[in-house]
């Protein structure tokens with residue numbers, strides 16, 4: 253396919269997107285999103301609806317003053333008051349300021365909502381565009397509810413507003429009612445029946461009530477539309493608008509059969525999605541196309557195997573193309589040996605076949621009980637099941653003094669790599685003194701992440717059970733120890749964890 257047609261990306265996250273319940277943003281938040289949209293390199297940012305509130309007016313004005321590259325649009329009804337207020341905010345963007353005015357053209361909207369006859373709507377539309385023309389040549393006009401508008405009337409309005417000076421005519425599917433082939437026919441009808449259609453860019457603005465906003469937008473391109481209106485994460489009225497990331501990535505990924513390009517820097521898509529979620533508090537569903545947490549994640553063994561052999565077996569675009577580092581092989585109960593071994597290798601373990609099999613059995617048992625298996629779980633499986641823990645460190649004897657008067661002191665004797673060592677250390681309490689003594693005797697640098705004490709049975713003669721979690725060089729191990737004396741149990745747990753850590757590190761050193 254030779255010539256590609258450049259499609260204008262009109263982002264309305266800050267206007268239609270903001271109309272989603274709960275998505276209202278203050279001035280600073282809108283400005284942050286606008287900066288990100290500029291990085292993304294969209295062509296037009298619809299910054300708000302200036303007559304809506306003083307806050308929105310200020311936000312549009314600030315964005316018009318600050319953002320330097322994209323055009324800045326502001327929405328206004330088809331009346332002079334709205335248009336004047338919109339321009340007051342937009343004029344700061346100079347020639348990049350776009351007045352976007354609209355009125356509904358469908359019978360139901362005209363009769364029931366506006367209570368205006370069609371002739372009055374036509375006249376109002378033309379007068380609005382003529383009024384906007386006093387300020388700028390950059391005028392977009394939208395026929396609200398175009399999809400449910402009688403086509404001859406739609407064509408009449410479009411032709412009249414272009415004559416009045418509109419440079420972009422927008423055909424919204426306001427209620428997300430269209431089906432792709434039908435929407436294609438609507439745009440084609442306008443191309444074929446509006447005398448001056450070549451003097452304006454045809455824009456489309458699709459809502460997602462039937463989940464067809466992206467499909468309808470793509471169908472419209474085929475019929476000659478030159479601008480797509482869309483939002484980050486597809487936010488917007490009700491079920492949302494055409495999602496920017498989906499439509500742009502569809503064009504990029506299927507450039508083989510769609511002769512269109514955009515200037516969007518797709519590598520900023522993921523960051524834009526995250527920023528918007530953070531700012532609005534509206535999170536993205538995990539299975540959302542392109543930016544959902546699972547969009548580049550694989551849990552099923554057969555898929556993981558395929559992806560390990562060649563990513564393209566199950567990935568039609570690269571995570572890098574939207575700004576993600578890499579895909580994710582999630583280990584869970586559907587995973588197979590290929591992915592499990594790959595993760596073991598990533599973690600630095602080079603196990604033989606039998607060890608892998610034993611670890612895999614243990615992994616599946618754990619995966620049945622747990623939704624996701626993390627690296628720490630694998631370390632624990634390997635440390636507990638596979639690696640014979642050489643007892644580098646053994647506790648021989650210990651004595652601790654503490655109380656309300658005596659300074660807590662631990663005297664500990666250990667065997668470290670076959671040598672007998674002994675030390676006495678002061679601490680903040682008996683456990684602290686004991687752990688300090690063990691650290692000094694072993695020279696360990698591992699960080700104590702967690703220390704927990706519990707009783708195995710009830711009563712004052714109960715066995716005390718302690719758990720110690722240590723971290724070193726990104727590895728975590730858990731040690732356990734039990735004794736009637738809780739301080740001795742603590743020492744045993746600490747030494748058990750140190751032995752596991754030493755084994756894990758040794759195994760890692762050998763396999764690297």
Ligand SMILES: CC(=O)SCCNC(=O)CCNC(=O)[C@H](O)C(C)(C)COP(=O)(O)OP(=O)(O)OC[C@H]1O[C@@H](n2cnc3c(N)ncnc32)[C@H](O)[C@@H]1OP(=O)(O)O
Nearest residue numbers: 271301303304305329330331354355356365366396426489
């Ligand atoms: C499809 C869309 O997304 S359209 C954009 C929707 N976005 C918004 O509505 C967000 C911002 N809106 C607002 O802040 C307010 O609705 C305002 C400031 C615009 C108007 O507020 P109010 O004056 O209190 O009117 P209200 O919202 O209750 O009713 C809308 C009025 O605008 C009229 N109207 C609706 N669309 C248009 C239009 N395109 N052109 C001219 N008048 C219109 C209605 O007929 C109604 O008029 P009436 O007050 O004479 O009965």
Ligand SMILES: CC(C)C(=O)C(=O)O
Nearest residue numbers: 354394396397424426
């Ligand atoms: C104002 C217009 C463009 C709109 O948002 C719609 O019709 O959905």
Ligand SMILES: [Mg+2]
Nearest residue numbers: 268426457489
């Ligand atoms: Mg809309």
